[in-house]
Amino acid sequence: MKKSLVAVLMAFTLLSSANASEKTGCVLAQSGDVEVSWIGYKTPKKVGVGGVFDKVAYTPVTKExxxxxxxxxxxxxxxxxxxxxxxxxxxxxxxxxxxxxxxxDKNINAKIVDIKADPRVKDAPRTGVVDVEIEMNGVKKVVPMTYSFANETFEAKGNIDILDFQANSALKGINEACFDLHEGKTWSEAGIGFKMKILATLCKTK
Incomplete structure (x- = not known):
């Protein structure tokens, strides 16, 4: 009888320890808004002009x-x-x-479809590649973006070609509207990026 009681108590202790371990494991939590940035290029010297979008509606698959x-x-x-x-x-x-x-369409839709982490380097930011499906001008393309994570900030950057989205008329329109300022050259290449806060608790963040 005593042996059975001891066995039950040991099992209960092990189960409690396992539950406690699960509750104190790694937790990544998204915090705040997502900033979406861009950079375009003008003039034959490829001068960069950057900015952001003020209206971005972000829907996380989960917050933690x-x-x-x-x-x-x-x-x-x-x-x-x-x-x-x-x-x-x-x-x-x-x-x-x-x-x-x-x-x-005035809206640009984007969705994260995959993420691959680079091998970890001690005391260095976490890095890798995040694949983002972008829908613009009725065309969908998956764009690989390199990311880094440090100081609770996840930031990804990539490049697109406007012509891949069949936006020839848009490129022509802005080139004509800014012909003199752009010295007759507006590049179809553009940089894109996004940034968000991710709070990490007891995580190796990989």
Whole structure:
């Protein structure tokens, strides 16, 4: 009888320990808004002009999880392209009208479809590649973006070609509207990026 009681108590202790371990394991939690940035290029010297979008509706697949894959893959954003902001009112008005206004839909949709981590390096930011499906001008493309994570900030950057989204008329429109300022050259290549806060508790963040 005593042996049976001891066995039950040991089993209960082990179960309690396992539950406690699960509750104190790795937790990654998304915090705050997502910032979506861009950079375009003008003039034959390929001068960069950057900015953000002020209206970004972010839908996380979940707010907390044990790794980047669990909290990011499946998350999506809807970007109102008319909210383009380069901190230059005249430029923003032209971009909204002659570039984004020439596309089939003012919204740009994006969804994270995969993420791959690089091998960890001690005392260095976590890095890897995040694949993002972008739908713009009625065309969907999966774009690989390199990411880094340090100081509770997850940041990803990549490049697209506007022509891959059949946005020839949009490129022509902004080039004509800014012909003199761009010295007759507006590049079809553009940089894209996003940034978010992720709080990490007892995590190796990989």
């Amino acid at each position: 999880g044990e790794n980047f894959r669990s909290i990011l893959v499946g998350s999506s954003v809807v970007i109102d392209s008319s909210s383009v902001n380069s901190k230059h009112a005249d430029r923003d008005a032209k971009l909204a009208k002659f570039f984004f206004g020439m596309m089939k």
